[in-house]
Amino acid sequence: xxxxxxxxxxxxxxxxxxxxxxxxxxxxxxxxxxxxxxxxxxxxxxxxxxxxxxxxxxxxxxxxxxxxxxxxxxxxxxxxxxxxxxxxxxxxxxxxxxxxxxxxxxxxxxxxxxxxxxxxxxxxxxxxxxxxxxxxxxxxxxxxxxxxxxxxxxxxxxxxxxxxxxxxxxxxxxxxxxxxxxxxxxxxxxxxxxxxxxxxxxxxxxxxxxxxxxxxxxxxxxxxxxxxxxxxxxxxxxxxxxxxxxxxxxxxxxxxxxxxxxxxxxxxxxxxxxxxxxxxxxxxx
Numbered sequence: 001x002x003x004x005x006x007x008x009x010x011x012x013x014x015x016x017x018x019x020x021x022x023x024x025x026x027x028x029x030x031x032x033x034x035x036x037x038x039x040x041x042x043x044x045x046x047x048x049x050x051x052x053x054x055x056x057x058x059x060x061x062x063x064x065x066x067x068x069x070x071x072x073x074x075x076x077x078x079x080x081x082x083x084x085x086x087x088x089x090x091x092x093x094x095x096x097x098x099x100x101x102x103x104x105x106x107x108x109x110x111x112x113x114x115x116x117x118x119x120x121x122x123x124x125x126x127x128x129x130x131x132x133x134x135x136x137x138x139x140x141x142x143x144x145x146x147x148x149x150x151x152x153x154x155x156x157x158x159x160x161x162x163x164x165x166x167x168x169x170x171x172x173x174x175x176x177x178x179x180x181x182x183x184x185x186x187x188x189x190x191x192x193x194x195x196x197x198x199x200x201x202x203x204x205x206x207x208x209x210x211x212x213x214x215x216x217x218x219x220x221x222x223x224x225x226x227x228x229x230x231x232x233x234x235x236x237x238x239x240x241x242x243x244x245x246x247x248x249x250x251x252x253x254x255x256x257x258x259x260x261x262x263x264x265x266x267x268x269x270x271x272x273x274x275x276x277x278x279x280x281x282x283x284x285x
Contacts, residue, residue: 026056
């Protein structure tokens with residue numbers, strides 16, 4: 001049951017399946033608590049984990065109980081207290097495209113983060129993607145595919161493709177941001193993954209500027225769901241709202257407020273969508 005590059009298959013007449021993936025699990029307890037609550041409420045189908053982050057290991061047992069795909073959110077931009085190859089995103093992009101990153105350090109860092117995930121979760125990841133989409137960059141993508149081929153035989157983990165989904169109705173600035181993310185390596189990554197026999201989601205939804213509070217996110221979520229096609233992935237970054245939260249922390253709380261609210265079920269029904277695990281559908285193929 002394949003669609004596009006092997007995403008979740010269509011269920012019933014006209015019903016489409018999408019993956020809703022929460023990123024950054026492990027960064028802090030507010031994120032962990034919010035993600036786990038949404039997972040148990042059926043509002044998520046995948047969770048991307050910063051496996052070296054401070055609170056990942058302590059909350060991994062709770063995450064294991066959730067009916068979601070769990071994966072590694074490869075990180076090369078935020079050290080989070082760990083030594084390694086971590087650079088500001090613009091510098092990492094420039095170095096990757098100039099092919100001046102240390103290939104050995106890249107491989108070792110990928111292995112460490114996969115090891116940390118497997119140690120805490122007791123199994124291989126269902127999928128692998130990248131914090132700030134670094135997994136698709138030159139050098140990193142080739143190292144990742146080599147590590148996957150070495151570590152995982154048979155059906156390997158699925159991978160996140162960042163080719164933009166439909167952008168109808170979105171503000172031009174957000175359309176541009178989605179296209180820039182895709183232009184940084186989505187096509188090359190998808191081709192390389194396909195050549196390696198690995199599958200990806202169809203396209204990516206959920207790109208925005210992390211501003212505007214719950215009202216703005218509510219409006220964007222309705223557009224993303226209206227634009228969603230079978231096999232797409234909607235990324236999100238929720239956390240339990242914190243009193244006095246500002247900036248990104250406040251916006252994470254706003255995402256949680258919208259995703260946990262009663263409107264989501266109505267919007268899914270109206271758009272004939274179902275939130276689905278990718279790995280479960282892959283195993284049924």
